Structure formats: C-alpha cells, structure tokens
Amino acid sequence: MDLERLKNALPETPAFVYDEARIIHTLDLLDRLRETSGLHVLYSIKAFPFAGALRLIQPRVDGFSVSSLFEARLASEIVETSGHPPQKSSLHITTPGLRTSEIEEVAAHCDFISFNSLEQFERLGPCVAGRASIGLRVNPQLSFLADGRYDPCRPHSKLGIPVDNLASILDRNQSLMSRIAGLHFHTSFESRSFAPLKATLDRIENVLGGFMNRLEWINLGGGYLFENGDDLNELSELVAALKRRRDVEIYFEPGKAVVGRAGYLVASVVDRFERGGKFIAVLDTGVNHLPEVFEYQKVPPVAEHRPDGAFECLLVGSTCLAGDVFGEYRFREPLRVGDRVVFPDVGAYSLIKANRFNGYDLPVIFASDRYGRLKAMKRFGYEDYRNQWMASEPDLAANRSRD
Numbered sequence: 001m002d003l004e005r006l007k008n009a010l011p012e013t014p015a016f017v018y019d020e021a022r023i024i025h026t027l028d029l030l031d032r033l034r035e036t037s038g039l040h041v042l043y044s045i046k047a048f049p050f051a052g053a054l055r056l057i058q059p060r061v062d063g064f065s066v067s068s069l070f071e072a073r074l075a076s077e078i079v080e081t082s083g084h085p086p087q088k089s090s091l092h093i094t095t096p097g098l099r100t101s102e103i104e105e106v107a108a109h110c111d112f113i114s115f116n117s118l119e120q121f122e123r124l125g126p127c128v129a130g131r132a133s134i135g136l137r138v139n140p141q142l143s144f145l146a147d148g149r150y151d152p153c154r155p156h157s158k159l160g161i162p163v164d165n166l167a168s169i170l171d172r173n174q175s176l177m178s179r180i181a182g183l184h185f186h187t188s189f190e191s192r193s194f195a196p197l198k199a200t201l202d203r204i205e206n207v208l209g210g211f212m213n214r215l216e217w218i219n220l221g222g223g224y225l226f227e228n229g230d231d232l233n234e235l236s237e238l239v240a241a242l243k244r245r246r247d248v249e250i251y252f253e254p255g256k257a258v259v260g261r262a263g264y265l266v267a268s269v270v271d272r273f274e275r276g277g278k279f280i281a282v283l284d285t286g287v288n289h290l291p292e293v294f295e296y297q298k299v300p301p302v303a304e305h306r307p308d309g310a311f312e313c314l315l316v317g318s319t320c321l322a323g324d325v326f327g328e329y330r331f332r333e334p335l336r337v338g339d340r341v342v343f344p345d346v347g348a349y350s351l352i353k354a355n356r357f358n359g360y361d362l363p364v365i366f367a368s369d370r371y372g373r374l375k376a377m378k379r380f381g382y383e384d385y386r387n388q389w390m391a392s393e394p395d396l397a398a399n400r401s402r403d
Contacts, residue, residue, distance in 0.1 A: 044255030186221025263347020286317025
C-alpha cells in the first residue's frame with residue numbers, strides 16, 4: 001500500500017484502514033495450501049470481526065472459529081447473508097466461558113464444539129449431542145513461550161485438559177472415547193516456525209496413542225505467522241504426514257496471520273511542544289485505540305520512523321493517562337501540527353480492543369480495495385458513546401415513575 005497516498009486521501013483521522021488486497025493475497029496463499037494438503041482453513045474472527053472484512057474472507061475459507069455466543073451469532077449472520085452455500089462454511093467454537101443459559105443457542109449456530117474441560121463436557125455435552133460434532137480442547141503441557149501472558153500451556157493454565165490427565169481418564173473410562181469426535185489445541189503465539197506445531201502433535205500422539213485412531217477431526221489452532229508460500233511448506237508437509245497416519249479431517253485457524261499486516265491506524269498531530277529537552281507530538285489517537293501497546297508495553301512501528309533521522313520526537317496520545325505513550329521515534333523533518341503518521345501492522349487485536357476512554361471517539365473505519373480505492377465503512381459518533389453509557393429506556397421510565 002502507498003502510505004503517502006493513503007495519508008493524503010483520508011478525509012479525517014484517526015482512521016483505521018484495512019487493506020483488502022493484502023487480505024486476499026494471504027488467503028490466496030492459504031488456498032494453495034488447502035488444495036495441496038486437504039487442510040481446512042478457518043478464520044479466527046476474534047482478531048478482527050468487522051463485517052466488511054468477514055464478507056471478504058468468508059468465500060475464501062472453509063469457515064470461522066469463534067470464542068463466544070456473540071461471535072457465533074455474527075459469523076452465522078455473515079454466512080447466511082453471503083449468497084454462498086451455508087454447507088460450505090463450518091463454525092467451530094472453543095472457550096472456557098460456555099454458559100448453561102447459552103448452550104442451546106451456541107449449538108444452533110456451531111457445527112463443532114470443543115469443550116475446554118471435562119467438567120464442561122460432562123455438564124453441557126448432553127445438551128448438544130447429535131446437534132454438533134463434539135471435541136475436547138487439550139493442553140499438551142508443552143510451553144514454547146517465555147512470557148506466560150501469552151502461553152496457553154503455562155502452569156495452572158485454564159486452557160484445555162492436560163493431555164496426561166486425559167490419557168489417564170480414557171484408560172479408566174473407555175466409553176468416553178465414543179463420545180468424542182475431535183481434538184482441539186492451541187499452543188503457540190506469533191510463531192514464524194511450525195516446529196512448535198510438530199512438537200505438539202508428537203506429544204499428543206505419543207500420550208494418547210490408539211485413541212487418536214478413533215477421531216474424526218483435529219483442530220491445530222492458530223498462533224502462526226507467514227509471509228509467502230514457502231513459509232507454508234512446513235505446514236503442508238506436516239498436514240500431509242498427519243493425514244497419512246490418521247484418517248481425520250484437519251483444521252487450522254489463523255487470525256492475525258490473515259489480517260495483522262493488513263491494518264493501519266492513521267493519526268494526526270494536534271499539538272507539539274518541548275518538555276525537558278524532548279519534543280513531544282500529541283496525536284488525535286491514543287493507546288486506547290491500540291490497547292496492546294499499554295497492556296504489553298509494546299512500542300508499535302511507525303511508517304515514518306527513520307533510524308538515522310535527525311529529529312527525535314516522543315509520540316503520545318490525547319488521553320489523560322500518563323502512560324498514553326507510543327514511544328520515541330526519529331523523523332527526517334520536525335513534525336508539525338496537522339502532519340499525519342501511520343502505525344502499520346495493527347490489523348489484529350487493535351480495533352476489537354479499542355475503547356472510548358476520556359470520551360475520545362473510535363477511529364473511522366475505511367477499506368482500501370484491491371485497486372487502492374478508499375471506502376468509508378463505518379463512522380462512530382456521540383450517539384454511540386451516549387448509548388453505551390445511558391441507562392436503558394425502560395429503566396429510565398421506571399426511575400421517572402418513582403420520582
């Protein structure tokens with residue numbers, strides 16, 4: 001994407017722009033993988049659930065993976081209104097948060113349900129038996145991440161049934177096997193190698209042994225990044241080998257890999273001053289629009305940053321949070337009020353987490369189509385902010401009647 005053209009073309013900021021051409025390019029890579037290996041690709045909508053992007057993605061994948069009832073309802077709506085045969089799109093869910101009050105509706109939307117614990121399986125499984133294909137999420141008890149905040153296999157993890165525990169239970173309760181159609185696992189985060197996936201599969205197959213032969217499907221989860229077809233060769237070989245060993249359908253659910261590099265946050269400088277020898281530029285956005293910057297103390301990339309730039313500047317947000325700081329960057333020219341800067345590679349887990357802290361509105365959402373044309377997709381405004389914080393009208397009426 002031509003970022004200079006993008007900055008000049010946007011009628012307003014802050015703006016979140018997703019690049020349809022980039023998303024399609026990534027899906028084309030996955031499509032070749034699907035053809036050569038027989039892998040089924042699901043888009044994990046938690047990364048970026050905007051309907052415009054989902055409609056772009058839906059005909060190019062085998063379905064969606066979701067983590068809640070609301071995500072399931074949205075995914076179902078996209079499939080039902082897409083014009084493509086619904087039977088070509090499957091919907092998979094796994095979450096620690098399945099509720100008894102929601103399980104009937106979850107089953108109405110989801111074709112595959114992977115229960116996160118045996119307790120959840122025993123309590124809710126009978127409610128969906130015969131309506132959805134039932135699986136279990138397993139924790140292979142293998143950690144590949146030094147930072148426990150991202151590690152699904154951290155000690156005392158809430159995510160999945162420890163595979164050793166599952167093996168022991170299956171040994172004592174053979175009838176349990178007949179009630180389980182598949183296994184789901186997810187052990188990695190932003191990995192550029194599929195070595196963790198191979199190690200995970202080896203571990204699960206070694207521990208569960210013959211039980212694996214009775215499965216109908218295996219969901220490999222996500223957490224892997226790739227840039228080109230060569231990056232996917234390892235996955236293709238892994239899937240082909242697994243299908244030779246097991247007569248199962250295999251699912252893979254990328255999220256950030258599909259949309260991460262396709263998203264941009266564009267902001268404008270609204271003030272500039274010097275404090276203690278540092279120049280500070282205040283932007284019309286903030287870490288409330290990129291929450292992982294503050295949550296994980298990340299320094300996000302800025303497209304205009306030049307390591308050899310002569311002018312150093314601290315980029316900060318508009319809110320009253322003292323830590324609303326993006327980081328120090330260098331520029332070839334001093335930033336002025338009205339200048340725009342671009343945060344690239346923020347397509348995943350940014351807008352979905354964004355909030356209106358201090359009453360600053362959410363970014364306008366634009367799509368850049370495959371020809372580079374900008375389309376305004378959604379604007380927010382005061383009414384959205386007001387509706388979020390006003391009591392529901394029946395409650396207001398009840399309060400007035402008591403006054």
